[in-house]
Amino acid sequence: MHIPQNWLLEQDPSPLNEDAPDMLRIHSIETFGTHDGPGIRMVVFAQGCQFRCLYCANPDTWDVKGGAFKPIDDIVQMAIHQKPYFGKKGGVTISGGEPTLQRSKLLTLFQKLHQAGINTALDSNGRLLNDEVKALLNETDYLLLDVKHINDEWHHQLTGLSNSSVLKVAEYRESTGKPMWLRYVLVPGWSDQEEYLHQLGQHFKDYTTIEKIEIQPYHRLGVHKWEALQMEYQLSNVPPPSKELLAKVAAIFQLYFKEVQVN
Ligand code: SF4
Structure with a gap:
């Protein structure tokens, strides 16, 4: 299946x-x-997700009408049962898909988790920023923000959408003083251009709320899901990043971020 690059822009966020x-x-x-x-x-x-990342390992999360409904209170109860294992640092993370598509419900969930003394993290692609997302971010102890590419054209090619909202989410988070981690998927030939890695570092180097940047090496673990969904996987000729490339990118990011972690 060919994925048109502009239809997503018209989708209701x-x-x-x-x-x-x-x-x-x-x-x-x-x-x-x-x-x-x-x-x-x-x-x-x-x-549910409206990005269409070429490397997505979970394209089965895309369908906004897929998945299954789960009562928010059941999730809170599950978390309370697991709380003894969380220790001082652990808690609940909402990932996806893209969680902010369900932002008002997540605000309720996070409020209830906080009432139970459980900390909250949100793993987001920065799809949008509005008052509801701001309210959710204010209830989020850790924001894990996926920055797919600092260059907007490359971001479009990789995800189908602009990075402008991603950068606005980062800017808003910085204004709140609450912590965030950046996450960067390293795809050889797509997101390893030195010029743009430096540009990303320059963009964020003065942010005080970024505790670290995580480099996530591109992998092909989700390819079978693309095949099952009868979609064309465009990166089949792209290898995972070599150790040398990972070290090089980590060294560049170390110029700008206080902690760089390769996952
Ligand atoms: S944002 Fe995440 S879930 Fe959405 S397409 Fe990209 S990798 Fe997949």
């Missing part, structure tokens, strides 16, 4: 916000996650 107000539309839930935020976490993968 809030298709999931109003249906079934007490329920989240989710893809899956992972317990004892250690890769999505600090400490040991329960990770809820929200259903």
Whole structure:
């Protein structure tokens, strides 16, 4: 299936916000996650995404009408049961898909988690920034912001959409003084251009709320899902980044960020 590059721009950025107000539309839930935020976490993968990243490992999360409804209170109860394992740093992360498509429901969820003494993290692609997203960000202890590319044309090619809202989300987060981690998927030939890596560093170097940047090496683990959905996987000839490339990119980011982590 060929994915048109402009149809997404016309999509309503809030298709999931109003249906079934007490329920989240989710893809899956992972317990004892250690890769999505600090400490040991329960990770809820929200259903629905309007980016179309060429390397997406979870294209089965895209369909805004897919997944399954889960009552928000059930998720809170699950988290309360797991709370003893979270320790001082752990908590609940909402990933996706793109969680902010369900922002008003997530605000309710995060408020209830906070009432239960559980910390919250939001893994977002920065799809949009409006008052509802700002309210959600204000209730989010850790923002994990995926910056797919600093150059807007390349961002379009990689995701189907502009990076302008991503940068606005980062700017807003900085204005609140609350912590964020940046996440950068390193795709050879697509997001490894030295010029743009420096540009990304320059853009964010004075941000005080960025605790670290995580480099996520491109992988092909989701290719079978593309095949199952009968979609053309355009990166089939792209190899994962070599150790040398990862080291080079990490060295560039170290010029600008206080902590660089290769996942
Ligand atoms: S933002 Fe995430 S879920 Fe959405 S297409 Fe990109 S990688 Fe996939």
